[in-house]
Amino acid sequence: MFKRQASDIHFIAVTFVLVALLGARTFFNLTEEEALSVEPVVASQNSMASSRQPASVPAAAMATQKPESALQQFTQFDLNCSKKAEVKVSVNSGFVQLQGKSCGKGIHEGDVEIVNKSNGYTASIFARGTDRYQTDLIQLNKGENEIAIRYRERSGKSVEEVIHVHSTKI
Structure with a gap:
């Protein structure tokens, strides 16, 4: 009924032969035992280290660095408890948290303003209960920073106290 043309049979035969040849070649490549060439590996001094380190940091630099504790950046400062002389603080980072x-009567939003006069940074102040406060991290310039704390006394008198903070690094 339906007779295939010679070109269809020819195409199928050629395809079968090509697949068989490629299959046989692949089979022999996979089953053939080949002698592996062993190359000596030269170990560098860094790979001999007992611990892992980033490749971009020299080993000597890793050993001398000591991580900074965030607790070293807290500075205790009580508002209106007693008139203080000039306060000086030194920190080893680019920020301080008061x-x-x-x-006085407690901390209310807008009653207290803390500004780093050296760079213009205004700190956010958080009330922690009725009589405690905490600021966010106040950004510092390297060297001397003058932080002004402005608040109102019970009498309504505006007071500004200054803390001098020395930052040794950024």
Whole structure:
């Protein structure tokens, strides 16, 4: 009924032969035992280290660095508890966080403003209970920073106290 043309049979035969040849070649490549060439590996001094280190940091630099503790950046400063002389603080980072006690009527939003006069950064102040406060991280410039704390006394008098913070690194 339906008779295939010679070109169809020819195409199928050629395809079968090509697949058989490629299959046989692949089979022999996979089953053939080949002698593996062993190349000596030269170990570098860094790979001989007992612990893993980033490749971009020299080993000597890793050993000398000591991580900074975030607790070293807290500075205790009580508002209106007693008139203080000039306060000086030194930190080893690019920021400082103030926390302390408000001996007056407590901390209310807008009553206290803390500004780093050296760079213009205004700190956010968080009330921690009725008589305690804490700031966010106040950004510092390297070297001397003058932080002004402005608040109102019970009498309504505006007071500004200054803390001098020395930052040794950024």
